[in-house]
Amino acid sequence: MSEEPIDLSAALARFDQLWSPRIVTRVNDYDVRVAKVAGEHVWHAHDDTDEFFLVLDGELRIALRDGVAEREVVLPRGAVYVVPRGVEHRPSAPGGASILMFEPSGTSSVGDRHDPVPDHVDATTGHRL
Amino acid sequence: MSEEPIDLSAALARFDQLWSPRIVTRVNDYDVRVAKVAGEHVWHAHDDTDEFFLVLDGELRIALRDGVAEREVVLPRGAVYVVPRGVEHRPSAPGGASILMFEPSGTSSVGDRHDPVPDHVDATTGHRL
Numbered sequence: 001m002s003e004e005p006i007d008l009s010a011a012l013a014r015f016d017q018l019w020s021p022r023i024v025t026r027v028n029d030y031d032v033r034v035a036k037v038a039g040e041h042v043w044h045a046h047d048d049t050d051e052f053f054l055v056l057d058g059e060l061r062i063a064l065r066d067g068v069a070e071r072e073v074v075l076p077r078g079a080v081y082v083v084p085r086g087v088e089h090r091p092s093a094p095g096g097a098s099i100l101m102f103e104p105s106g107t108s109s110v111g112d113r114h115d116p117v118p119d120h121v122d123a124t125t126g127h128r129l
Numbered sequence: 130m131s132e133e134p135i136d137l138s139a140a141l142a143r144f145d146q147l148w149s150p151r152i153v154t155r156v157n158d159y160d161v162r163v164a165k166v167a168g169e170h171v172w173h174a175h176d177d178t179d180e181f182f183l184v185l186d187g188e189l190r191i192a193l194r195d196g197v198a199e200r201e202v203v204l205p206r207g208a209v210y211v212v213p214r215g216v217e218h219r220p221s222a223p224g225g226a227s228i229l230m231f232e233p234s235g236t237s238s239v240g241d242r243h244d245p246v247p248d249h250v251d252a253t254t255g256h257r258l
Contacts, residue, residue, distance in 0.1 A: 002210075002211075004202060004210075005202050005203065005204045005208040005209065005210040006208060006209050006210070007205070007207060007208050008183075008207050008208065008209060009207055024209065025181070025209060025210075025211050026179075026211070027179045027180075027181040027211055027231055027232070028178055028179050028214075028233070030159070030231075032181065032209065032211075032231075049157055050155075050156045050157050051156075052154070052156040052161065054137075054229075056207075073133060073134050074134065075134045076136070078136060078137050078138055078185075079134040079135060079136050079137065080134065080135050080137060080153060080154060080161065081131075081133075081134040081135070081154075082131075082154050082155070082156055082161075085157075100183075102156055102159070102161075102231055103156075104157070
């Protein structure tokens with residue numbers, strides 16, 4: 001937990017890797033993470049936690065799958081969305097985006113169940129900024 | 130938890146009351162709240178939880194008191210800060226601001242310990258949007 005405020009734009013300027021969340025601060029036993037994203041992430045689900053997304057820049061899409069039914073939500077800059085625990089989802093950002101996430105510390109970026117993880121996706125519980 | 134993304138600007142446009150947080154969504158047993166603020170809040174402390182602030186618009190100041198030592202952090206738009214549990218603090222926004230907060234559901238806006246609450250401060254665990 002930082003003694004001073006953290007500017008999110010400055011935090012994002014400190015790294016370039018896509019789909020590789022950085023932990024900017026903690027709130028109790030939750031992480032606040034930021035990530036730069038572009039293209040597609042991987043289908044995955046978190047069995048034990050909801051996952052909060054806030055779009056800081058660009059546009060994020062989140063495909064959601066419930067059995068065979070699939071839909072997609074679109075988050076412009078300044079929009080928030082919570083993926084409920086257990087719901088299979090695949091974030092994507094055709095034009096690129098910067099996002100902020102809240103989730104319990106230790107939550108894997110590819111969840112508890114996932115499709116094969118492509119090379120461009122970092123399977124991580126978040127890196128230090 | 131909403132089935133659709135929530136635009137934070139649209140959420141903020143739905144109310145005018147200052148220092149009166151609205152719950153926009155939940156993440157597990159945490160609330161994501163937004164508030165419009167201007168002038169001074171009240172000195173208070175949350176004994177059992179950290180409190181996360183993100184400035185969506187304007188500038189937020191948070192005075193922090195540890196015994197007799199007092200300091201103030203300044204958060205421009207796009208900055209985040211976590212007030213650690215137990216730390217007495219008083220948010221203020223001389224020029225007005227819109228903020229997002231993340232804290233356990235049921236957390237009071239004036240904490241567990243506080244100075245007398247002035248009329249312009251809403252002592253609440255958050256209102257529905």
